[in-house]
Amino acid sequence: MADFEPVLMANMQREDSHTLAAYEKAGGYAALKRALREMQPKGVVDLVKRSGLRGRGGAGFPTGLKWTFLPQETRGPVYFCLNADESEPGTFNNRVLMEQDPHQVLEGLILSCFATCATTAYFYMRYEFPLAWRRVQAAIDECYSAGYLGSNILGSGYSLNVYLHRGAGAYICGEETGLIESLEGKRAWPRIKPPFPAVEGAFRRPTVVNNVETVACVTHIVARGAEWFRSMGVPPDPADPRDPGSFGPKLYCLSGHVERPGCYEAPMGLPVRELIDRFGGGIWKGRRAKAAIPGGISMGLLRADEFDCRLDFASPARYGCLGLGTAAVVVLDETVSMVDFLHNSCRFFAHESCGQCTPCREGTAWSLRMLDRIRAGRGRWKDLDLLLEIGDSIGIIPGSTICGLSDGAAWPIKNAIRKFRAEFEDYIRQSNPQGYLETAPVAALDSTGSH
Amino acid sequence: MAERILTEEMENAIRALFPRYPTRQAVTLPALHIVLEKLRYVPPQAVVEIAGLLELAPSQVQDTLSFYGIFPQDKPHGRTRVWVCRSISCALRGSDELLQQLCESAGISPGGTTGDGRVTIEIAECLGACEHAPCMLANDELHHCITREQGEAFLRGLK
Numbered sequence: 001m002a003d004f005e006p007v008l009m010a011n012m013q014r015e016d017s018h019t020l021a022a023y024e025k026a027g028g029y030a031a032l033k034r035a036l037r038e039m040q041p042k043g044v045v046d047l048v049k050r051s052g053l054r055g056r057g058g059a060g061f062p063t064g065l066k067w068t069f070l071p072q073e074t075r076g077p078v079y080f081c082l083n084a085d086e087s088e089p090g091t092f093n094n095r096v097l098m099e100q101d102p103h104q105v106l107e108g109l110i111l112s113c114f115a116t117c118a119t120t121a122y123f124y125m126r127y128e129f130p131l132a133w134r135r136v137q138a139a140i141d142e143c144y145s146a147g148y149l150g151s152n153i154l155g156s157g158y159s160l161n162v163y164l165h166r167g168a169g170a171y172i173c174g175e176e177t178g179l180i181e182s183l184e185g186k187r188a189w190p191r192i193k194p195p196f197p198a199v200e201g202a203f204r205r206p207t208v209v210n211n212v213e214t215v216a217c218v219t220h221i222v223a224r225g226a227e228w229f230r231s232m233g234v235p236p237d238p239a240d241p242r243d244p245g246s247f248g249p250k251l252y253c254l255s256g257h258v259e260r261p262g263c264y265e266a267p268m269g270l271p272v273r274e275l276i277d278r279f280g281g282g283i284w285k286g287r288r289a290k291a292a293i294p295g296g297i298s299m300g301l302l303r304a305d306e307f308d309c310r311l312d313f314a315s316p317a318r319y320g321c322l323g324l325g326t327a328a329v330v331v332l333d334e335t336v337s338m339v340d341f342l343h344n345s346c347r348f349f350a351h352e353s354c355g356q357c358t359p360c361r362e363g364t365a366w367s368l369r370m371l372d373r374i375r376a377g378r379g380r381w382k383d384l385d386l387l388l389e390i391g392d393s394i395g396i397i398p399g400s401t402i403c404g405l406s407d408g409a410a411w412p413i414k415n416a417i418r419k420f421r422a423e424f425e426d427y428i429r430q431s432n433p434q435g436y437l438e439t440a441p442v443a444a445l446d447s448t449g450s451h
Numbered sequence: 452m453a454e455r456i457l458t459e460e461m462e463n464a465i466r467a468l469f470p471r472y473p474t475r476q477a478v479t480l481p482a483l484h485i486v487l488e489k490l491r492y493v494p495p496q497a498v499v500e501i502a503g504l505l506e507l508a509p510s511q512v513q514d515t516l517s518f519y520g521i522f523p524q525d526k527p528h529g530r531t532r533v534w535v536c537r538s539i540s541c542a543l544r545g546s547d548e549l550l551q552q553l554c555e556s557a558g559i560s561p562g563g564t565t566g567d568g569r570v571t572i573e574i575a576e577c578l579g580a581c582e583h584a585p586c587m588l589a590n591d592e593l594h595h596c597i598t599r600e601q602g603e604a605f606l607r608g609l610k
């Protein structure tokens with residue numbers, strides 16, 4: 001991987017990388033011009049399909065395939081929603097893209113809209129990104145002036161409007177149907193699927209939802225071709241007929257207890273250890289690692305002896321994690337208490353559950369209450385089994401909830417307790433020597449104050 | 452009749468967004484943002500007036516508003532509104548201590564506003580800036596890798 005040259009971050013080194021002038025000087029919008037001149041929408045869809053691009057927003061769904069789910073014949077508009085709600089703890093690559101190189105994102109967005117015949121795109125950005133908001137709005141304005149947006153783009157006959165839409169501080173707006181409900185002006189309650197957004201999405205019309213990094217990849221696939229994209233990454237596992245492989249460059253987020261936290265670009269399939277040591281300068285303060293989140297907190301935990309795990313769509317699951325997620329690695333050093341880690345995770349999900357599904361609403365709230373009780377010196381070993389019972393029963397994987405937030409809440413519980421059970425048991429026994437073996441039902445602490 | 456709260460300027464800004472969306476209801480969040488930015492809160496009367504503009508029942512707007520945690524309704528938030536991240540990457544680098552320190556220095560608890568209206572301190576989940584942990588957003592500005600001293604200096608510098 002030594003000879004890999006950054007693509008997604010290439011322009012960011014340049015001065016004023018966020019401006020149209022700098023972007024065009026580096027060859028920006030050439031791919032769009034060529035596509036509008038030489039290609040049909042279907043040609044772009046086929047190209048993206050052949051590239052093997054899979055969504056970068058967390059689920060890893062093949063992008064070209066998703067686009068083909070749109071009805072072939074439809075009267076009336078198709079909507080494109082760009083998912084810039086980025087709120088998964090540990091994840092910040094979309095922010096870096098939008099702040100440092102918004103035109104790369106917009107070029108990809110325009111190409112993706114052209115491919116899907118969308119004439120209106122909503123750029124749904126989370127509330128807490130004021131700099132990205134200003135930069136993207138300025139870039140959109142530049143695009144209208146330059147004729148890359150608006151009616152009859154570059155004389156091609158294709159017209160597109162892009163509207164920035166601001167979120168309001170709720171993680172669940174990142175779930176694609178929660179995003180759609182929020183865009184429509186309602187509470188962001190995810191919808192029961194099917195129907196999938198491609199059939200009935202925003203304003204009851206066929207809708208595509210893609211992540212910011214996904215459309216940035218589209219820019220380069222159109223510029224450099226599907227073979228270039230497939231020349232890096234991890235090919236399909238021959239033993240798994242359903243694995244489409246993990247191709248292309250990836251923006252890895254690295255944070256927590258490393259010397260140099262940051263956003264780093266490398267091909268798909270980078271081993272966790274290499275990300276930490278080569279890019280991140282190793283564990284901070286000369287300490288040792290204890291564990292790492294492989295792809296945003298929803299994905300669970302790797303132990304330090306599992307850092308040979310590669311960051312591609314298939315590998316983290318082989319280590320018992322939920323998946324690659326956003327490829328955001330958060331490193332925990334040897335001083336971190338797993339009880340504190342799990343408390344932080346449970347607090348996040350209890351706070352962010354939208355409350356529609358009882359297993360998720362009650363499961364996340366009760367897991368937090370139990371962790372509060374454990375941290376207050378009133379834990380029992382039985383609580384670990386109760387927590388695992390919650391972890392094993394909430395989510396779309398066990399089939400008890402509407403969306404994947406609860407799978408994300410479950411995985412840290414399952415991984416932390418199953419991979420570090422002895423530590424939890426020691427903590428509980430030492431902090432509650434009189435009562436750690438109790439099994440009779442107990443009340444929650446009066447007020448946790450942590451919700 | 453309660454006194455009108457939305458200015459003509461706000462109403463025009465809201466109406467200007469209508470052509471962007473196929474429904475009026477979709478303008479709910481943008482309208483709430485416009486009011487929040489101007490008034491630093493969205494009192495019930497503003498909800499009624501927004502509903503009028505969007506041809507909705509006030510309860511529909513209120514239902515949406517109450518789902519999101521960023522629109523205070525009783526009184527305006529402070530001139531500076533600070534969001535201190537407490538999620539995992541920031542927690543690993545001292546955000547709990549930072550939040551506690553800021554609140555103690557300002558003499559308020561999370562969610563509270565100082566008596567002089569200078570600052571509101573809020574708890575945030577991941578701000579999408581984890582490489583800068585511990586971090587906080589103060590109005591439109593992200594503060595990176597905040598130390599104790601920087602936290603103190605920040606509070607002293609507020610107007």
Ligand SMILES: Cc1cc2nc3c(=O)[nH]c(=O)nc-3n(C[C@H](O)[C@H](O)[C@H](O)COP(=O)(O)O)c2cc1C
Binds near residue numbers: 059083209210403
């Ligand atoms: C709770 C939850 C939160 C999500 N948050 C985001 C997010 O912030 N950004 C994002 O792109 N996708 C997020 N997703 C995934 C989206 O539902 C969707 O799969 C994605 O936006 C599709 O885009 P892609 O195929 O380009 O990845 C989230 C999913 C869940 C279940």
Ligand code: SF4
Binds near residue numbers: 189358401406
């Ligand atoms: S799983 Fe949780 S977050 Fe998702 S819809 Fe159900 S209650 Fe809401």
Ligand code: FES
Binds near residue numbers: 576577
């Ligand atoms: S965890 Fe604090 S910004 Fe992400």
